[in-house]
Amino acid sequence: xxxxxxxxxxxxxxxxxxxxxxxxxxxxxxxxxRTPPQAFRVGERGRIVTWSTVLxxxxxxxxxxxxxxVDLDDGLTLKGTVRGVDPESLGVGLPVSLVFDDAGxxxxxxxxxxxxxxxxxxxxxx
Amino acid sequence: xxxxxxxxxxxxxxxxxxxxxxxxLGAEAALLALDDAGLTVRDLDIVYASSTFxxxxxxxxxxxxxxxxxxxxxxxxxxxxxxxxxxxREAFVAIKSGLYDVALAVGAEKNPKGxxxxxxxxxxxxxxxxxxxxxxxxxxxxxxxxxGKYGTTMEQFAQVAVKNHHHSTMNSKAMYQRETxxxxxxxxxxxxxxxxxxxxSANVDGAAAAILVSEKKARELGLSRAVRVRGSALASDxxxxxxxxxxxxxxxxxxxxxxAYEMAGVGPNDLDLVELHDCFATAEIxxxxxxxxxxxxxxxxxxDSGATALGGRIPVNVSGGLLSKGHPIGATGIAxxxxxxxxxxxxxGARQVQGARLGLAHVLGFSSVAGVAGVHILEKA
Numbered sequence: 386x387x388x389x390x391x392x393x394x395x396x397x398x399x400x401x402x403x404x405x406x407x408x409x410x411x412x413x414x415x416x417x418x419r420t421p422p423q424a425f426r427v428g429e430r431g432r433i434v435t436w437s438t439v440l441x442x443x444x445x446x447x448x449x450x451x452x453x454x455v456d457l458d459d460g461l462t463l464k465g466t467v468r469g470v471d472p473e474s475l476g477v478g479l480p481v482s483l484v485f486d487d488a489g490x491x492x493x494x495x496x497x498x499x500x501x502x503x504x505x506x507x508x509x510x511x
Numbered sequence: 512x513x514x515x516x517x518x519x520x521x522x523x524x525x526x527x528x529x530x531x532x533x534x535x536l537g538a539e540a541a542l543l544a545l546d547d548a549g550l551t552v553r554d555l556d557i558v559y560a561s562s563t564f565x566x567x568x569x570x571x572x573x574x575x576x577x578x579x580x581x582x583x584x585x586x587x588x589x590x591x592x593x594x595x596x597x598x599x600r601e602a603f604v605a606i607k608s609g610l611y612d613v614a615l616a617v618g619a620e621k622n623p624k625g626x627x628x629x630x631x632x633x634x635x636x637x638x639x640x641x642x643x644x645x646x647x648x649x650x651x652x653x654x655x656x657x658x659g660k661y662g663t664t665m666e667q668f669a670q671v672a673v674k675n676h677h678h679s680t681m682n683s684k685a686m687y688q689r690e691t692x693x694x695x696x697x698x699x700x701x702x703x704x705x706x707x708x709x710x711x712s713a714n715v716d717g718a719a720a721a722i723l724v725s726e727k728k729a730r731e732l733g734l735s736r737a738v739r740v741r742g743s744a745l746a747s748d749x750x751x752x753x754x755x756x757x758x759x760x761x762x763x764x765x766x767x768x769x770x771a772y773e774m775a776g777v778g779p780n781d782l783d784l785v786e787l788h789d790c791f792a793t794a795e796i797x798x799x800x801x802x803x804x805x806x807x808x809x810x811x812x813x814x815d816s817g818a819t820a821l822g823g824r825i826p827v828n829v830s831g832g833l834l835s836k837g838h839p840i841g842a843t844g845i846a847x848x849x850x851x852x853x854x855x856x857x858x859x860g861a862r863q864v865q866g867a868r869l870g871l872a873h874v875l876g877f878s879s880v881a882g883v884a885g886v887h888i889l890e891k892a
Contacts, residue, residue, distance in 0.1 A: 407756055410867035417751040434757065435659065438704040441645045443626055443636070452642035454652055454757045457604075462753040464642040472704070479657040491635030501640050 390489045392485045392500045396461035397422035405460045414444035429483040430507060431457035453503055455481055467504045474496075514608045516737040516892060518730035519548025519722030520852040522845075524684045525715045525837035528621065532566045536718035537619030540842075544615070544720035549732065552579035552712075555610035555722075561588040561598035561618040562841035569680060574617060588841075591876030592790065593717065594618060595844025596745065596885025602723045603743045603887075618842035619718035627714070627840075633858070643703065644879055649758040651703040656794025658705070660808070663796060665705045667811040669696040671703075671792040672710045672834055674820050679831025681862035685836035686713045696701060702714055710792035710834070717839030718845035728883030729892070737854045737892040742775030744768070748882035755880050760794060763884040764801040764875055771871070771886035772803075776830045779803035782825060783867040784854055786847035788875040789832040799827070802886075821862055829854070829862045847872040848887055855891040867891070 397409045401436040404415035413421045436453035451467040453475070467481065481504040488501030512808035521543035545551060548668040552575075554803060560571030566589035575585060595618035600607060627647050638644055651725065657663045673693050679685035691699075691709050699707040729737050746767035751759050773777055779802060787802060789795040799810040804825055813819060819827040830836045830850040851870035853859040868891045876883040 393847075403752065404780070405752060434753070435652040435655040436644070437648050437655060437706075439639075439645065439648050439701045440704075441647070441703075442643060442645055443638050446636070446639045448639070450639050450643070452648050452652065454642075454753065456753070460752070462756045464756050466640060466642050477656075487740070488635050489640050498634060499636075503640075 390499045394427050394461070394463070394483070394502070395424045396427050396459065398425050407461065427457050431455040431481055431483070433475060433477060433479045433481055434462070435477065436445040436475050437468065451475065453504060457483070465502060465504045469505050469509060481505065482507045512607055512609065512725050513726035515603050515740045516726065517740065517852050517889065518724050518729060518732055518737050519544040519666045520720070520849040521547050522684055522842070523717060524721035525686045525839060525849065528716045530584045531560055533619045533621045534577060535539050535571050536571060536716060537574045537617045537720070540619065540720040541574055541578055541615055541617045543826035544662055544722050548722040550613065551723060552581060554613050555615050556882070557583055557602070557605055558585040558614050558615045558617065559588060559598035560585060561594035561844065562593060562620055563589050563594045563647065564620060564623070566594070566841070570619060575622045586741065590883055591687070592593045592788065593745070593749050593844055593874045593883040593885045594841040595846065595877035596872070596874045596887065597844070599721060599845055599848055599887065600743045600745050600885060602830055603740055606723050606725050609719065612725045614723045615720060616723060616813050616845055617718065617720040618845040620839035620841040620855065621716045622839055624714065638818055645703065646704050648703040648792050650791035651706045653758050653760055653797060654705060654820060657797060657810070658694035659795070663811040663812060665697070667814050668705055668792045668796060669693055669710060670814045671795045672696045673788065674832040675789060675828050675832040676709070677819060678829045678862060679835035681860065682836060685831040685833045685835055687831070688710070688713045702886035704775065706793065712790045712833035712838035713835060715837035715839050717842045717846065719849050721845055721848055721852070734892045736856050738852045739890045739892045741777065741890045742771035742886065742888035744774065745883065746770065758877060759882060760797050760800050760875055763796060763882045764873065767884040767886045768773055768802050768873065771888050773829070775888040777869060777888065781788060782850065782869050782871050783823060784829060784864045784870045785873070786830060786832070786850050786870070787827060787873040788879035789828055789834050789877070790838060792834065795809065798873065804872065821827070821864065823884050826864050829864060844874040844885055847874065851889050
């Protein structure tokens with residue numbers, strides 16, 4: 386979350402081998418370099434790697450929904466829910482855009498809102 | 512270093528045991544394996560006890576409280592779905608080191624009901640908001656990659672369940688012993704596309720045990736029913752760019768199996784049967800290729816050919832597998848070794864793989880953040 390309140394997603398990249406990871410380990414997971422991978426801001430466009438329409442989940446979770454793995458154009462891989470699409474129209478390589486949301490309206494114990502995200506078909510407004 | 516032999520192996524019937532503790536289930540399996548070996552608890556030098564959900568309760572010592580507190584060392588193991596294979600491997604290492612002559616590897620589990628796993632930590636549950644973290648969804652997504660890359664069909668995934676449910680009709684220790692034709696598998700409740708309920712492992716309680724001994728002890732007991740451990744490997748998930756966001760069942764399995772083949776000095780074409788980790792039908796398809804039973808992209812054709820059914824070129828999961836025999840998490844990695852041992856001895860009854868001399872047992876374990884694979888290769892002594 387930037388000071389302006391604008392949300393963004395960070396990945397971490399190893400300066401020695403270029404490997405990208407979703408969180409910051411103490412040393413690079415790929416090359417073991419002791420220089421911790423550094424944060425970089427990723428863009429909001431990517432492509433679907435795989436997906437599944439989930440019809441049964443943990444108790445209390447509303448189904449169905451589409452779970453997908455997305456490779457962002459900047460190299461980071463994210464898991465997310467794809468909204469507003471007919472599952473039949475999904476395919477490997479389908480371009481999608483990341484949209485920030487309010488994480489279902491959940492609030493922290495101190496009342497602060499959470500920031501979440503989901504994916505939509507690239508070009509689709511939501 | 513001396514070879515390591517399995518001289519006792521057995522399991523209890525997998526099912527639900529609401530009135531019994533995990534340690535009681537493990538103790539029953541341990542006694543069955545000791546009886547099978549013609550040994551008593553007094554012959555044991557060390558115990559490795561696996562239970563994914565109960566290792567922290569010192570399940571190994573609890574088992575000894577059921578069958579005899581002889582004071583021997585006991586190591587409790589939790590390593591996701593590879594817990595049993597880890598306990599077996601540690602017993603192998605202990606014998607191989609020369610420190611001990613007789614080791615018990617025992618796995619016991621009472622699985623929680625329903626979908627395993629679930630939200631952890633603070634904040635809103637990520638499930639549904641950020642995709643799905645259920646195990647069926649993860650293996651559905653892994654299977655859909657195979658489908659996208661090679662054209663693997665829903666029917667080919669479903670045929671894995673048809674085959675393994677058929678196999679378990681010949682296994683009196685399996686949870687299910689009922690044929691499930693293709694139409695029934697496809698028509699059962701859809702959990703996460705392409706996985707229907709009958710393509711997900713049976714969530715059960717169970718226990719299995721094996722007695723491992725040194726060459727000296729094996730010769731003392733007689734080698735007629737002994738099985739030699741030819742290869743043992745355990746691997747943690749290596750770095751892959753999408754890991755752990757995308758469950759990577761492949762690289763960790765390939766790492767473990769290549770080490771096991773190397774240790775055994777054999778390859779996939781030398782195997783007579785395989786028990787692999789079919790936690791979901793999609794997983795079995797992936798592992799045909801991961802274990803080298805066919806080339807990359809050929810797994811769909813392999814299941815269609817019937818080669819992996821009993822009577823085929825390389826029967827896979829003739830026990831019924833996790834899909835039908837059942838998947839009591841911490842016992843699974845020992846139960847699949849017990850199955851291999853039965854075939855190598857020629858004691859598997861109606862589902863016997865004729866003339867079996869070499870078999871492989873594989874497990875894959877993972878959490879939302881990490882993975883593990885274990886592979887053992889066993890040979891008729």
